[in-house]
Amino acid sequence: KAGVTQTPRYLIKTRGQQVTLSCSPISGHRSVSWYQQTPGQGLQFLFEYFSETQRNKGNFPGRFSGRQFSNSRSEMNVSTLELGDSALYLCASRFRAASYEQYFGPGTRLTVT
Amino acid sequence: TQLLEQSPQFLSIQEGENLTVYCNSSSVFSSLQWYRQEPGEGPVLLVTVVTGGEVKKLKRLTFQFGDARKDSSLHITAAQPGDTGLYLCAGGDNNNDMRFGAGTRLTVKP
Numbered sequence: 001k002a003g004v005t006q007t008p009r010y011l012i013k014t015r016g017q018q019v020t021l022s023c024s025p026i027s028g029h030r031s032v033s034w035y036q037q038t039p040g041q042g043l044q045f046l047f048e049y050f051s052e053t054q055r056n057k058g059n060f061p062g063r064f065s066g067r068q069f070s071n072s073r074s075e076m077n078v079s080t081l082e083l084g085d086s087a088l089y090l091c092a093s094r095f096r097a098a099s100y101e102q103y104f105g106p107g108t109r110l111t112v113t
Numbered sequence: 114t115q116l117l118e119q120s121p122q123f124l125s126i127q128e129g130e131n132l133t134v135y136c137n138s139s140s141v142f143s144s145l146q147w148y149r150q151e152p153g154e155g156p157v158l159l160v161t162v163v164t165g166g167e168v169k170k171l172k173r174l175t176f177q178f179g180d181a182r183k184d185s186s187l188h189i190t191a192a193q194p195g196d197t198g199l200y201l202c203a204g205g206d207n208n209n210d211m212r213f214g215a216g217t218r219l220t221v222k223p
């Protein structure tokens with residue numbers, strides 16, 4: 001079974017631009033979560049989607065948004081990029097929201113200049 | 114504020130040594146996971162523990178969940194350079210919402 005895939009793997013953007021990242025979960029998994037990882041803050045939860053509905057949201061500004069499609073694929077969008085948004089963005093899938101185990105993708109490395 | 118405190122933050126040891134890393138919280142968790150992450154990659158799930166006092170072994174790795182389900186430890190026997198990485202613990206609440214610790218960065222020198 002293929003793992004979680006994320007595209008693109010690397011991205012360089014300029015302050016003020018917006019960006020969209022994509023995540024395809026493991027086949028059959030219906031829950032997708034997004035995390036931001038930085039050296040200073042560690043792994044911070046952004047949001048989780050289950051069956052196309054946002055189930056939970058972390059403490060991030062409204063510039064960070066996401067959605068999930070009927071095939072469980074998910075996208076996250078960051079508008080008006082700031083230098084501090086430079087991070088590794090990780091997507092994780094699980095079979096359902098009540099499942100214990102999450103499986104992570106390789107991440108998208110976003111650099112904002 | 115981290116819900117889960119991991120210690121030590123950094124650990125550098127020689128190949129063949131044993132080590133233990135810890136994951137502590139004041140909260141009770143319904144489940145706890147350990148992950149290992151290598152640079153530039155996503156975390157890889159190592160184990161899930163759900164029962165207080167549970168001990169799981171994965172080759173040279175031994176995981177223990179505290180009796181009160183507030184803490185956990187990971188013990189590695191005869192560490193190898195391939196064990197190098199960031200070890201993360203994650204706790205799940207009653208809704209299985211997951212929160213991560215800041216991690217222990219382990220370096221095993223040959």
